[in-house]
Amino acid sequence: MKTVATNPKEDLQAIRDIMERSSKFLSLSGLSGVFAGFCALAGATYLWWSILGPNQLNFSQALAGGLFTTRLLSVALTVLVAAFLGAVYFSYRKAGRAGQPLWTLTTRRSLIHFLIPLATGGIFCFVLIQGKMEGLVIPASMVFYGLALVNVGKFTFGELHYLGLIQILLGFLAVYLVAFDLVIWSAGFGIFHIIYGALMYHRYER
């Protein structure tokens, strides 16, 4: 018996689809995570090979020494910019494949919620360096980055929430294991990004 012209099942499916698409930024590609991870590992390897290893320093000591500050920070910044550009590129590709524009309401919203804690962390790290508290720069960068992920997790894939929690935990660990600060940083920004990105790619993009 056909009582209504609408197809309730299709209607509900469409509603669910639009609700998700309009509230979540789903163009973020898992490959962004993998790429960011490799950028971080490359940066860490370079720092180890060129500065930390030969001088037998950990990251905090090298930063505190003052001699390498500019180089350390430019490598960190390069990693950040490269990872960000990678995220833009892979998201652009993913959006293009899905036939959707990249610069949408949800993209802007995600970006803002991601950047507020991240920029706060960046400024805070700068303050730490000025205040000669270099030992806290790596922990602070990881904790604030983790908070940024937890925050943006509400507006994109929820899994980012857990990646954020891992970064926060590793950040606190780095406070106590200063000697291994670069190793912990590489684990957080490198290894866990790659694992996360690969999982996400496997789950949503294959």
Add this chain to the structure above:
Amino acid sequence: MKNLIANLQKVFDSRIRLGIMSVLMVNESVDFNALKELLELTDGNLASHLKALEQQEIIVVSKQFVGRKPSTTYRATPHGKELFQQHLAALEALISNK
């Protein structure tokens, strides 16, 4: 069964209106262009459905200027949200009754 169908709201008959409401249920307020982008509609088509929803007080419209550009944003009224919830419940009930 009769009751279930009575709860289907006539105003949400069209897929486009369902789409508009779906967006406004999960977003506090959305501007015209974002709606157009999300639902992949033409200006005229979207505008006529928005007008209809506005007349029934399911959504409210506010116009303001962002810089020099006029911007029209839409949000669902409590009444509209309630009607939509009823409509959803009716759709779900129809499915489970089949």
